[in-house]
Amino acid sequence: MLLTVRPDSPVPIYEQIAAQVVFGVAAGDPPPGDLVPSVRDLAQRLLVNPNTVARAYQDLERLGVLETKRGRGMEVTAKAPALCDARRREIIRDRVRDAVREAAASGLTADDVQALVDDEWAKLSSRGRRRGREERT
Amino acid sequence: MLLTVRPDSPVPIYEQIAAQVVFGVAAGDPPPGDLVPSVRDLAQRLLVNPNTVARAYQDLERLGVLETKRGRGMEVTAKAPALCDARRREIIRDRVRDAVREAAASGLTADDVQALVDDEWAKLSSRGRRRGREERT
DNA sequence: GTTACTGTACTAGCGATCTAGTACACCATG
DNA sequence: CATGGTGTACTAGATCGCTAGTACAGTAAC
Numbered sequence A, B: 001m002l003l004t005v006r007p008d009s010p011v012p013i014y015e016q017i018a019a020q021v022v023f024g025v026a027a028g029d030p031p032p033g034d035l036v037p038s039v040r041d042l043a044q045r046l047l048v049n050p051n052t053v054a055r056a057y058q059d060l061e062r063l064g065v066l067e068t069k070r071g072r073g074m075e076v077t078a079k080a081p082a083l084c085d086a087r088r089r090e091i092i093r094d095r096v097r098d099a100v101r102e103a104a105a106s107g108l109t110a111d112d113v114q115a116l117v118d119d120e121w122a123k124l125s126s127r128g129r130r131r132g133r134e135e136r137t
Numbered sequence C: 001g002t003t004a005c006t007g008t009a010c011t012a013g014c015g016a017t018c019t020a021g022t023a024c025a026c027c028a029t030g
Numbered sequence D: 001c002a003t004g005g006t007g008t009a010c011t012a013g014a015t016c017g018c019t020a021g022t023a024c025a026g027t028a029a030c
Helices: A013-026 A039-046 A050-063 A080-105 A110-131 B013-026 B039-046 B050-063 B080-105 B110-131
Strands: A066-069 A073-076 B066-069 B073-076
Touching: A013 A039, A013 A050, A013 A080, A039 A050, A050 A066, A080 A110, A080 B080, A080 B110, A110 B080, A110 B110, B013 B039, B013 B050, B013 B080, B039 B050, B050 B066, B050 B073, B080 B110
Parallel strands: none
Antiparallel strands: A066 A073, B066 B073
16 A cells, blocks of 8 residues: 655645545555554654544544554445445546536536547546556646 | 625635636626726625735736726726636636546546536536526535 | 553644735826 | 825734644553
């Protein structure tokens, strides 16, 4: 489980951590039943405060992705993969909704939006082929 | 030119103002050559500080949408409608890009995204018919 | 029981951002 | 020129969110 954070990013560190854990769990990297890295361990690796990691984990616990095993650590729940997958879909749906709303308010048609999506999709995949899945924020 | 702001919204007041002016200008409401409401006038109507309105106007001036006519007010430029339209398209494109990125990272196909867009579009237009163009943030 | 690990609660400080207050510079109008 | 309108610069206050420090509570292993 490889994690990285950008302290200078506008998106808070704890969100970056949580998002990456969700991403990983959805992909099955820390499988259900496994423990995620301890807050102190991960904090040391990422050079952040343990509480920052703890906050990310708490959010994930609230989502039902992690479960506290006091004295042992935090465990990936059985339903976590499904939850993480659903969570990602929800995020995507929100983004799509934002775009559609804005487009509709500007008088664009459904076809216009479709064209935009196709366009961005093409750009993304061509770029992806060149340099891999790189994300900038 | 009807403007409203939500002081309790997470999006800053000056951005709300600027966005609404852009929206209006794109629709031709304050046509090129016309003056937008003075900062004090608008501030009084919206119950905010004149400087807050001024900041919105400054952003718009930076975009080339408004032009300062000292002693008279701020005027909508000739190229403003085109700019505002382009600006809105840019915003839409950004939203679409966000959605596409997220979707691609989750392993969705182009068809999946298309289905999502159609779905949200249908929801939006049906709701639009029921209660008009209502936006929540 | 002791030790070493786990997560957690509370507090504090730092930093950024938005908003407001005040005073100033400029122009049109009479 | 005087007045009342315009935008603007500067400063200050207030708020909010993130991060870190510290101390505490619980569990596992020896």
